[in-house]
Amino acid sequence: MQNRKTDRPRPEDNLGLVHLCANRFRNRGIAYEDLYSAGCEGLVKAANAFDTERGVQFSTYAVPVILGEIRRLFRESGTVHVSRGLRELAMKVQQIREASLKESGIDPPLSVLAEKTGTTPEEVSMALCAVSPAVSLTSSDDEEGQIDIAVESPDEKISDSLALHQVMNLLEPKDRLLLELRYYHNMTQVKTAEKLGMTQVQVSRREKKLLLYLRQELLR
Numbered sequence: 001m002q003n004r005k006t007d008r009p010r011p012e013d014n015l016g017l018v019h020l021c022a023n024r025f026r027n028r029g030i031a032y033e034d035l036y037s038a039g040c041e042g043l044v045k046a047a048n049a050f051d052t053e054r055g056v057q058f059s060t061y062a063v064p065v066i067l068g069e070i071r072r073l074f075r076e077s078g079t080v081h082v083s084r085g086l087r088e089l090a091m092k093v094q095q096i097r098e099a100s101l102k103e104s105g106i107d108p109p110l111s112v113l114a115e116k117t118g119t120t121p122e123e124v125s126m127a128l129c130a131v132s133p134a135v136s137l138t139s140s141d142d143e144e145g146q147i148d149i150a151v152e153s154p155d156e157k158i159s160d161s162l163a164l165h166q167v168m169n170l171l172e173p174k175d176r177l178l179l180e181l182r183y184y185h186n187m188t189q190v191k192t193a194e195k196l197g198m199t200q201v202q203v204s205r206r207e208k209k210l211l212l213y214l215r216q217e218l219l220r
Helices: 016-023 032-049 060-078 084-104 108-116 121-131 153-167 173-184 187-198 200-218
Strands: 137-141 145-149
Touching: 016 032, 016 060, 032 060, 060 153, 084 121, 108 121, 108 173, 145 173, 153 200, 173 187, 173 200, 187 200
Parallel strands: none
Antiparallel strands: 137 145
16 A cells, blocks of 8 residues: 555655746746745645645646745735736726627626637636736724725635636546536536537536536645
8 A cells, every 4th residue: 555645746856836837927026036935835835735646736736836825925025916918908808898888788708708809718807807906895983993804816816717727627628618618608508518419417417516526626
């Protein structure tokens, strides 16, 4: 019987993942050495928490953890940088949304926005999250004064999106297409079934299993 502890990946053998992640944030206001250091912390956390029986490659599991530590560094330093490409995409998307709302009063779904911008629904979602202000909801009380209520920051949304993308890549192509049709293209189960050559009942059962699998993987 194999010892699962000895089978765990060694952080020192996977430093390339840290360099890969840290390089994404070069010249954004934080020294590369600090980015690398934060990434190494994430790598160690990933190595310690990784379960070899998950059937998932270590790199797939570790990258979101490493990116999370690096983004935490930006949040704590108050330095959050959004790439030019994301800002430009977000601007195009906002213009399309505003034009649609003005003409028809309808806010287009992600699938339509992606088609009109020549991107994917996921990229549209990431762009909108990236430029959303990290606001703090407040409520006032005459005796207690102002109470701040924490709101999820755009960085955390982007990290969640990347983690979802990583897990989605683990699915079989047909399963991945099923979820994309249902949740990115907003198709009904009936339409999805027609597209995939399945019955509506089969789509419903498979969708439930896939959503459960995604939830389990994202919560690990």
